[in-house]
């Protein structure tokens with residue numbers, strides 16, 4: 053009896069212990085539960101919204117990891133670069149999408165909400181940076197203590213300054229032996245006037261100095277300037293597509309409060325949506341019932357059509373009037389390429405995949421296009437070549453699409469002089485990125501090409517080689533300054549068509565990776581262009597023509613004829629491949645005729661074998677395009693048009 057009583061007592065004790073252990077565990081794993089339950093009531097003074105901005109690879113995502121760990125949003129050692137969640141980001145080791153995360157931090161016994169945005173560093177994704185800064189009051193300007201200030205550090209600092217954001221300067225990688233924090237502090241002082249006393253020194257990898265970053269954010273960055281007492285108004289600054297919930301919208305609340313169940317309206321489309329759920333990203337979605345001005349939240353509103361979610365749009369309560377947020381201007385695409393389904397039966401599926409991806413990468417533009425060789429497709433606009441590559445890789449990885457991408461080109465502008473054409477078009481100016489639509493020179497008065505303002509920062513020992521590269525690419529130097537004794541900053545005006553393909557790669561290989569490059573739009577300027585045609589046995593091949601600068605026509609012509617010679621199979625007749633401008637031939641290659649008796653294998657043997665061979669031949673012919681009696685396989689166009 054006594055034994056049984058003891059057992060019961062022990063069981064009770066065991067259960068009580070388990071309950072209290074559970075409570076302890078849950079309060080340990082989720083110390084911010086109260087703050088989340090009371091999320092919308094968190095005072096504005098205890099909110100800080102900031103981005104981490106820096107040059108490529110200076111350690112933004114690594115610092116974000118440490119901040120998340122320190123504040124308990126993720127467990128220590130949860131894996132590196134938690135916020136780089138896309139497959140393409142992990143494979144390439146770069147950030148391509150800005151990621152938002154809400155974390156809580158205790159400062160002087162008060163609980164603060166920090167909305168952190170980890171941004172990409174590469175110039176091709178600078179739209180992500182400007183989009184993110186619209187929801188911020190400050191930035192962490194992160195600089196690698198070994199490599200110092202680089203081209204994107206300058207560009208990103210300017211973006212933050214233009215928006216009048218508070219700047220927290222932080223030097224990273226101080227654990228590396230040859231780091232020189234004193235020298236980098238001097239550069240920051242010379243270039244941006246930042247007081248060296250204000251610069252924090254950290255190792256994001258080891259976590260050294262990171263806690264001080266959190267405190268400095270609270271001390272230096274002001275709380276959001278928002279009004280909680282007026283009616284709800286929010287800026288839509290990111291969105292992505294969820295198979296079950298439709299378009300999910302990331303919003304920054306400018307005024308008032310939003311609750312689940314309320315009806316909101318888009319300022320641009322005027323469409324009304326019921327708010328199905330509101331979440332904060334920590335970094336996993338955590339549902340809350342309401343959200344208030346100064347905060348960032350993800351809302352699901354049953355938006356089925358991805359085109360309805362417009363980045364930069366203002367959302368407000370149904371039937372209320374409001375002024376648009378109008379906080380940022382999206383960048384204009386600079387590089388254009390044709391995107392075609394490999395098989396025309398996949399046309400609809402590819403279009404739907406492109407639409408869904410554009411929702412998450414709103415700067416990409418789309419226009420219908422067609423080509424005799426590649427069929428129906430689209431002409432897409434990107435911010436640069438890396439942007440285009442990442443977009444196409446995401447199409448493959450996230451949507452299983454396998455498109456054919458044509459050679460990238462820029463958009464040229466021409467002014468017509470033929471009155472008949474001007475009347476037909478209703479304007480004398482045409483924008484052209486597809487060379488097949490380039491009018492005859494006799495009808496053209498002026499040609500214009502897009503230029504960019506380029507900034508190159510390089511160690512002085514490579515200046516000579518870099519200047520030669522710039523001259524070869526028709527770039528004009530505007531100015532140059534010494535940053536310190538051994539580094540130089542050079543400003544150039546550059547034709548966009550000369551830098552989109554491989555300028556950055558050449559610059560990196562010339563300077564053993566030490567030079568950095570950034571560029572921004574510089575408008576259209578007068579130039580001299582020609583249409584380079586490719587002829588096969590005297591017949592022009594429309595899909596292979598290109599618009600080029602007059603000084604480059606010969607080199608590009610040679611390159612293309614050589615490539616075609618390697619890819620067109622030998623045939624019964626001799627084939628002449630010519631690159632021409634008008635009637636002038638700039639380069640020529642010849643493919644000799646086949647001498648072998650191709651029908652030999654049809655003789656002898658079994659009749660069924662002969663029939664099979666004939667069938668195979670006719671199948672092959674179907675896949676060929678006939679130009680001047682020459683059978684050109686589809687792959688040839690793809691290989692020559694592709695990069």
Ligand SMILES: Nc1nc2c(ncn2[C@@H]2O[C@H](COP(=O)(O)OP(=O)(O)OP(=O)(O)O)[C@@H](O)[C@H]2O)c(=O)[nH]1
Nearest residue numbers: 108109110111112113114146147173225255256257
């Ligand atoms: N030694 C050392 N390495 C670091 C430190 N911080 C980052 N790294 C390394 O630097 C490399 C780049 O770090 P990331 O965090 O990906 O840089 P990022 O700025 O986010 O890169 P992008 O988003 O692509 O521009 C990685 O290999 C990191 O492990 C540091 O404090 N010390």
